[in-house]
Amino acid sequence: PRHVGAKLVSIVGSFTAGTYDEHEGGKKVASIAIGAPGAKGAAKALAAREDWEVTTNPNAPLCSLQWAPHRTVRWERVMEESPATRLVASHHYARAGLLRRVELFSALASAGAIGSMPATLTLTKKGVTAAGEDAAAALETAAGGVCRWRLRQGGPVVICPSAADVVRRISGGVETQRWSVVQHIEGSTMDLRATVLVAGSLHIGLHRNISGLGESLDAEEAFGIRRAAADVLSVAINAATKNRKCFLPFPNCFEVFTASLLAVRDRGHWKAWLLGFEDTFAEDSGGFDDCLAEDVVSAAIGFFFEAGWKPKSGFETID
Structure with a gap:
């Protein structure tokens, strides 16, 4: 045995x-x-x-x-x-929920981290019908308020003006269809990809290189976006650990994830939304960055084996 x-x-x-x-x-x-x-x-x-x-x-x-x-x-x-x-x-044992967007959003919502990730759900006609008159209100609760929605079922994305419109469209669909329903983020957005290292029970590091930060940004704006990204990643990863089926970091493991984010100006300040995580070094993910792997291992050696270690290999501690 x-x-x-x-x-x-x-x-x-x-x-x-x-x-x-x-x-x-x-x-x-x-x-x-x-x-x-x-x-x-x-x-x-x-x-x-x-x-x-x-x-x-x-x-x-x-x-x-x-x-x-x-x-x-x-x-x-x-x-x-x-x-x-x-x-x-170089991997945490239980992290499948962290890599699945619908499961991740569910874990964040349960932990009270509404506003860190756009409401992301998979709905069916049966589920919407069962919810009855409460279906639209439930969607708005998931999103933290009234908003537009991105609806997709096999074809192109349809922008719905309200939760009620989402419910109406799904209710008129086929019983067996599964619909992707995602909260639409308003404003001029910037697509970002950031590399996050989670070492031990919950030491979080953000890599210095964030893809998508435009060269035209001045230093202050770039810093504001980076800070917003760090804040939302810290909130999301900590919230995800509240559900062990979503993410259970082990004290002697480390793993690097690629986070997809949206940055948007909100009343003069930058706000970042987490869209999801990927396993950066998954076997089926295509090309790999050996320079990044070098940074990851250098950070892991320091964190686990060197007393008094301070980050200096490309990752900035954010939690």
Whole structure:
């Protein structure tokens, strides 16, 4: 049984606790999966340090850090009780809800974080009919007030002037159809993509490079947008952890996510809306930024293994 195997690993680890996280010459060992997204950058970050050595063996018994796809992380080591034998891994175990926009919005709404993410729902004719006269009011509550809506069912997006119009259109549709319903954000918006590192139970870092910040912006405006992005990301990630099925960060894990955001001027100030998260180094996400992976691993080594560490590898602490 799995629990017996985990117990055996724990017992063996207790005998080797004194030397488990170090190898020849007192070096720590990191396992970097061959071909894993960002592997070259991760290995480069470790090669630059005299106190670390790299192995490509995913089952190396002495490794203290593992950079690998989520499906191959050695979770039995991650969940070790002893800090001396516990593995630091490049993914959090439970974060599927964070990566699904409808589930993420539901978690944020339940935590009271209305206004950090546009109301994002999937509705059916059956559900709308069951809600009856309360359907439109429920939509407005989810959005925090009256607004326009983006409605889509297979074809192009339709902008609906009100929640009542959304209800009317869905009610006139086919029973089996599923409709994407998203709160429309008014004003002149700016599309942004930001990289967020979540290390440990909840240390949040924002990477210095935010895609979409126009070169024409002056320093004050750029700072205002960055601050707004940092604020909404902090609120959203903290709120998401209130629902363990959405996001359960482990104290000895780290992971980097790409956040899609909208920045909009609101009464002379910048406001950012979170649209959703992606796994930056997912196996099926295409091209990978090895320079970013280098920054991520450098930050992770500092956070987990260096006393008194302060961010200096591309990530600014926001929480």
